[in-house]
Every structure is written in C-alpha cells, then in structure tokens.
Amino acid sequence: MNPAIKLLASVGLFSFTLTSSSALAAADEKLRAAAEQAQPAVIESLHDMVMIESGSSDVEGLKKMADFTETRLKALGARTERRKTTRGAGADMVIGTFEGTGTRKLMLIAHMDTVYEHGILASQPYRVDGVRIYGPGIADDKGGIAVILHSLKILNDASWHDYAKLTVSFNPDEEVGSIGSGETIAELADQHDVVLSCEPTVAPPVSKNEGLLLGASGTATGTLEVTGKASHAGAAPQLGRNALIELAHQLLQTQDVAKSIPGTQLNWTVAKAGTVRNQIPDHASAGADIRLTIPDGVEKLQAALDEKIKNKLIPDTEVTVKVAAGRPPFVANDRGRAIARQGQAIYAELGRELVIAEMTGGATDAGYAGRSGKAAVVESFGLAGWGYHARDEYIDTDSIVPRLYLMTRMLVELGKSK
DSSP states (O other), rough: HHHHHHHHHTTTTTTOOOOOOOTTOOOHHHHHHHHHHHHHHHHHHHHHHHHHHOBBTTTHHHHHHHHHHHHHHHHHHOOOEEOOOOSSTTTTTEEEEEOOOSEEEEEEEEOOOBBTTTTTGGOOOOOEEEEEETTTTIIIIIHHHHHHHHOOOOHHHHTOOOEEEEEEEEOOOGGGOTTTTHHHHHHHEEESSSSEEOOOEEEETTSSSSSOOOOEEEEEEEEEEEEOBETTTTOOOOGSOHHHHEEEEEEEHTGGGGGGGGEEEEEEEEEOOOOSSSSEEEEEEEEEEESSSSSSHHHHHHHHHHHHSSSSSSTTTTEEEEEESOOOEEEOHHHHHHHHHHHHHHHHHHTTOOEEEEBBBBOTTTHHSSSSSSSSBBOSSSSEEEEETTOEEEGGGGHHHHHHHHHHHHHHHHOOOO
C-alpha cells in the first residue's frame, strides 16, 4: 500500500482495501458476458443520443438529452432531479441518486452537451464504418453517458447494491466551461468518497491502448484592453494615439510571460481594433486562452502581466489586463492514483493493457469534482474515440466491452473497499 494511503487511514480520513494484481488475475466471467451482451444496446443508445443535436447553446436539444437520460435513470430505479444551471443557456442538469446497502458513497459524471452547431447532422451524419461509429459528440461525451447507463444496468440486473449512495450527474454546459454547473458538481463531489468521470479515452490509431487520466489543465481567460486617441489617419495621424500599435507591442512582450511560471500556459488567440480604415483606432483588445495546473496560477499570471504592461510603446495610452479564472485544474491525489492502478489490474484480467496518463492540456469537470480534495477522482472512463471538436468524431466499438467491464468491475471493487 502506498505510504500516503497508509497515512490517510491512520488519521481516519479515508482508506481503500486494494485488491492485489494477482488476486485480480481471473476475469469475472459473468460481468464480461454481460458486457458482451450489452454491446448492441450500447450502440443503439449511442445512435439515439447522436440523433439528438445538443450543442451547449441548443436549449431544445439539451432538454431532449435531459429527458433521455432522466428516463433511463428512472428505469434503473434512481430518484431523479432536474436542476437548472446558474448561468449560460439555461438548460437543466440531470442528477440521479441510488440508495444501497454498503458503506461507500460513489459518483459518476458525464456531460450532455457537444461543441457542434445546430444542423451539424446534415454534413456529419451518424454512420458506421467497420469498428468505427461516427457522429457529432459520439465520443465527447455521449459515449461516457452510454458507459454509465449500461454499466449501471448490468449491475442492477446483477442485484448489486454495495454502496451507501451512488449519484449520477449529467450536466449541459461542460463544453463552455461548466459555467452554470461546476459549483454544483463540486458540491456533490464533496459528499462522496469517489468520483469517476467519463470523458473519452483515446482510440487507435492515435493511441495503441485505452487509458485513464490523472490530470487535466484548469482554464482561465485573459483580456488585454488598450485605450488610445482617435484621429484622421491621413490628415493628422500624429494627433492620435494608436491603440492597435500599442496592443501589438503588448502582445509581443507578454507572449512568453507564462514560461517563467511553471504550471501555466498563455496564448493570445483573438484580437480586435478599429472600425474604419482611415481613422487611427482609439481602442484595441485581445483575448488569451490560459491553461493552469497549479492552484495559484491565476494570481501569478495576473501579477506578471501587470508588471509587463507598465512598459508602453505609445505615450498617453491606457493599458489594462485581466485574468479571469475558469474551470479549476485536476490533479489526482494518492487515492485517485490507487484507483487508476486498480483499473490497470482489472484491464489485465481481459489481457489488455491500460495506460495511465498523467496530464492533458484539455480541461474537464474532474477539476471541479477534485477541487477540494475530499473525493478520490479519476478521469476518462468513457469509450475510446477520436476527432473530438472536429470533423468525423468517432468511437471504436472494440472498446465497448472492455470499458463496460472496467466500469462495472471498478464499482464492485470500490463497493468492497473499507
């Protein structure tokens, strides 16, 4: 057992009774058979969900997804709740709760929204090509929803109730930073011992093996504003104070500021200045995508940027910069790492290798779930796929059975933990 886990147990905070790799050598044939039998139903669910267009701003589509998932959770015996998000498009979260007979409190999360605009199915329809099934959002994250729903059905059919409480959360705004659901996810996660997040894992040929994820960047946005003075660009340019030129100067001198702050990344990605060609612009602005893996990254970047912008090129211009925090970073604790290693042993039962990835530049709701450190959190229990946020997003059907087996076996093992 990891010394850190022993320490947690000794102070009464939390402990897992981990099953050794050798004890997990033999596969649970009933769960494997159930996973194999469930594959056609999983594919049917994926088809039904892909046919519901549910971009983050598509309130009607998100309502259909909420209806779909709530109906399925109720059929499994969950007590369900529709909770309105606090910001954004105004769609509902779906929260399902199961009461069991065990001691552990477990939580499963996935998201219902996609990055695609309404009407995307006209140009990117659902289609099957060998072991790949294509469709907008099929991997990110309707595959994750399918893993949760069908894993719970397998366990429900097996009369498994070895948990004190099992909560399922499906949110409608992950792709826009979970701006209206993140705090709810964090609040719910703090009431549980373990949170398994079901974003996709990477499919072949990009990755040889499926995996689990132990870290994801947090996010923030940077906004740089320059105020100058307008004047005629042809007759009296010298009377103006060119906000565009000052903005360019500031972008160049701040572009590498994050390199001096380990655990942060900043990239200026959008800019705007002026309204007409023959006027010296009196206003210019730029926006930055910021990624963070340290808890005080926002404060450190803000301080560094504030110092940099004191150096101005154009006199009498005003320059301001603001770093606004978004989704928190996710870094698994020792309990989460122990769960990931247990996942490797479970995959080995099937004769498959499971990769444990330390960090990704993408951001996920595992950041909210793990923010306080109260729950053990592991990411990427969804299906294997690729092409997220792009054309031709797909899942690999060869991952369906092993991912169902991983989730069901993991829940069974977590239910045994004391």
